[in-house]
Each structure stands twice: as C-alpha cells, then as structure tokens.
Amino acid sequence: MLRHQSAALAGRAEALPAAAAGSAVFLNALAIRVLLQADDARVYILGRPVELACALRTRFGIPCPTCGFSRAVVLALHGSIGRAWHLAPGAAAGVCATLAFAAALLILAALRASRSPAAQPFGRQLRRVSVVCAILVGVIWAAGWAAALQQARHPHFSHLTTIRTQIE
Ligand SMILES: [Zn+2]
Numbered sequence: 463m464l465r466h467q468s469a470a471l472a473g474r475a476e477a478l479p480a481a482a483a484g485s486a487v488f489l490n491a492l493a494i495r496v497l498l499q500a501d502d503a504r505v506y507i508l509g510r511p512v513e514l515a516c517a518l519r520t521r522f523g524i525p526c527p528t529c530g531f532s533r534a535v536v537l538a539l540h541g542s543i544g545r546a547w548h549l550a551p552g553a554a555a556g557v558c559a560t561l562a563f564a565a566a567l568l569i570l571a572a573l574r575a576s577r578s579p580a581a582q583p584f585g586r587q588l589r590r591v592s593v594v595c596a597i598l599v600g601v602i603w604a605a606g607w608a609a610a611l612q613q614a615r616h617p618h619f620s621h622l623t624t625i626r627t628q629i630e
Pocket of ligand 1: 516517519525526527528529530
C-alpha cells in the first residue's frame with residue numbers, strides 16, 4: 463500500500479515538469495487570444511491599435527527576419543492560420559509546432575503520472591520529432607524571410623501579391 467502510494471507520488475513528481483511546461487504554453491496562448499487581436503496591418507491590445515514600426519523596414523525599406531511576426535502569431539492563435547502564413551510563414555509554423563509540442567508534453571505528463579511503460583519511448587520519440595520540427599520551422603522562417611526580401615526588392619511583384627491577397 464505504502465509502496466503503491468510512493469510509486470504514484472514519484473510518478474506525479476516525474477510528470478510535473480512536462481505538465482507545467484505544456485500548461486504554461488496553453489495559458490500563454492489563451493492570454494494572447496483574450497488580450498490581443500490582429501488584422502493584416504496591425505496588432506490590437508484589448509481593441510486598441512498598437513503602432514509598431516519596424517526600424518529596418520522604415521529606414522531601409524527592407525523587412526527584418528521577424529517582420530509580421532506579432533500579427534502572424536496573434537492571427538494564428540485566433541485560428542487564422544492561412545492569413546498568418548501569408549504574413550510570416552515562420553511564425554505560423556512556429557505557433558502550430560509549439561502548440562503541438564505543448565499537447566505532446568501534456569500527453570507525456572499523463573503517461574508519466576500513471577507510470578505507463580509507454581512514457582519512456584514516447585519521451586524519446588518526442589525529443590526526436592521536436593528536433594526535426596524545430597529545423598523545419600527554421601527552414602520555413604528563412605524561406606519566408608527570403609520571399610519577403612524578394613518582394614521588397616520587386617515592388618511590382620509585391621503589388622501583384624497585394625491584389626491576390628485582396629481577391630482571396
Ligand atoms: Zn521588421
């Protein structure tokens with residue numbers, strides 16, 4: 463009985479870091495959803511527009527690697543993944559990957575808490591998949607920035623994209 467209880471306690475202790483990290487991500491996402499809105503032009507805090515101008519874009523007309531990220535993150539967390547992708551593919555992919563990772567952490571925590579034999583292989587697999595996903599998000603981010611730079615260099619092309627966005 464005592465051994466069973468201490469095993470359950472140990473399981474819970476082992477589950478705690480994963481549970482805390484996974485929950486923290488979802489709580490943050492929820493806070494952003496409640497406090498922030500966004501459209502294609504700007505982010506709003508409780509309905510008030512935030513005027514954030516990118517220094518690099520303002521001074522040199524070149525988008526920085528994180529241009530559009532705040533709008534894209536907020537849009538993605540409101541479920542507008544397509545619009546987020548259009549603004550900053552790296553941010554959209556990053557949000558999806560982070561939420562999936564947090565969900566996997568909660569599953570891992572549940573497996574550990576119940577002392578399931580599946581916990582260890584799941585944890586190992588999660589580590590491997592996370593590395594691949596992080597690399598993938600990095601590649602998407604870099605490709606998205608390259609595309610944004612290309613658009614900034616060819617405003618005509620960017621104009622066409624704007625028209626396409628409006629039609630969509
Ligand atoms: Zn920027």
